[in-house]
Amino acid sequence: MFARHALRRFLHSMPVLLLLTLVLFGALKLIPGDIALVMAGERATPDRVAYIRESLHLNDPWWIQYGLYLKKLVFEADLGHSLLHDQPIAKLFASAIPATVELALSALFIALPVGLLLGVVSAVARRSWWDKIASLISLAGVSLPIFWLALLLMWFFSLHLGWLPTSGRLSDEVLFDPAADSIFRMYTLDGLVRGLTGQGWDVFLSACRYLILPAVALSTIPMAHICRMTRSALLDVLQQDYIRTARAKGVSQFKVIAKHAARNAALPVVTVMFLQAGALFGGAVITETMFAWPGLGKLLVESIGSRDFPMVQSGTLFVGIVFVLFNLIGDLVVGWLDPRTKQASSSRGGAR
């Protein structure tokens, strides 16, 4: 039953991805003027323009171009060639994706405990000063422009106090060559492995020092959402009869929250966590650019700025696939946690 439901939802998301490829393909056609000229730039040689025109099959009719584009994507897993970096896009992704994942996970690692704590405190002590302070923090979290917060953090912790670096992922002084020594392409994990295997903790410490400011800047948005959701979900649950029964039986406050309420309040919080994947990436675009963090977001912004359209196409498509998958997994997890939504979503074709 569950497997069938999962398969059904998976198949439902296929047309969406197909549509996305069509839109991305069509978007290239919308650019005014000769696209090969636009992409090559004003000072390109005729050879370069001809090369771009040839490599994009611009001399063929559009349905053939689209077919070739799809064929390359699906059957050859060929993401194309970046014009800006003059490298295969897949290779650029291979180093950028782990960087973004590392940053996003660290941000969640900060946001989750803080958000949960603030949410629980403000729900339990409803309408107290604690509640007001927690609400204000979460409101500020969604309202703070990440780029401004990042600048203020850099100004205070890097320039004023001189504690933390402003850009990059690793200090030059550390004896670590990412190209050769990195296993995960996430330097904190690499450093952790090296530390645990007795090769010293310098890589780990350096990676953490570089990671902390971007992660804090990025964590504000998911932190605020988790806090808000936890508060309202917990308030919902705490009003219910079985909680009153538990209290009447003399169960302690801590036990009521931790054992009786938490399980039922977890559902909306888990849902929000999955939906945060989108917001996290949106934030990562700005955070990575600010802190020169070599991830997917920075790659995408650079490629837009320099009109590297194959990169824009493939980057967007990749992010699209990830989002569709995350939504799917989120739906499935929620359906698994709460059987009621499963029926509702399969009868209404994925409507939430």
Next chain:
Amino acid sequence: MNTAKPTVWRSLYLEIRVNRSAQIALFILSVLVLSALAAPFLAQHDPLVLDLESSRFLPPFFSAGGSFLHPFGTDSSGRDVFARVLYGGRISLALGFLPVAIGAGLGVPMGLLSGYLGGRVDDVLMRVNDCLLAFPSILIALILVAFLGQGLVNLMIAVGLAYAPTFARISRGSALGERNKEYVLGAHANGAALPRILFRHVLPNILNSVVVVATMSFASALLEAAGLSFLGLGVRPPTPEWGAMLAEGKADFYQAWWTLVFPGAAIFLTVLSLNMLGDGLRDALDPRSVHRG
């Protein structure tokens, strides 16, 4: 049956009368909007005039060496930061408001139609819509800017299109709820045309939710437009816009913190007030939300 239902404005007034944070938010917003509108009267300097010789990096009035001639100080080109923040407010506020208008203008009719017609049309439209909703709107805007090209108008269109799915989703849900109510069936039986049913009969009943979503979207659209300008993909310097000002000030923030603090604080205050107001509106207008602060 509907006689006891208060109008949008009436319930707004009643909520704001008791909601302290909504009052504060409304006050801050009014000050920001009015000062942006009155920029030519309040600012003593032209936001674009350079003065590279005598007044580079003058500090704000409360710092040593500052004066009320340049209340917020001057930037690296000797331009008055106060004037730039005020004039920038016109562009930044418009960059929050107009995209929301575009998004609502496209999304609401689409959602109404989809929810009212139901069936196949609804299935297809909403599947596409769900797909778009899965993307963070800043990413959609980013991609649209990539293909449309940069600039003020394209930025507005891009952010506006990115918000259409949100409005479509909310109005579709409401239209679905209204479509089998007696007043709609009655209008249909009377031979009312489809647009008339949708806009005259269904729309007024879902206006509440649209207003709440619009306020929240105003906040995030402003934030995103400023972010895109900051990344150099929206409004370009020297045009005074809060995000673009931050991008310019980034280079010299160690020696002139005020070039960053004032435009950034303006964005933060505006977005914070809009979110506070949005929370208040939701409490007042959306009967489903039961949790008051």
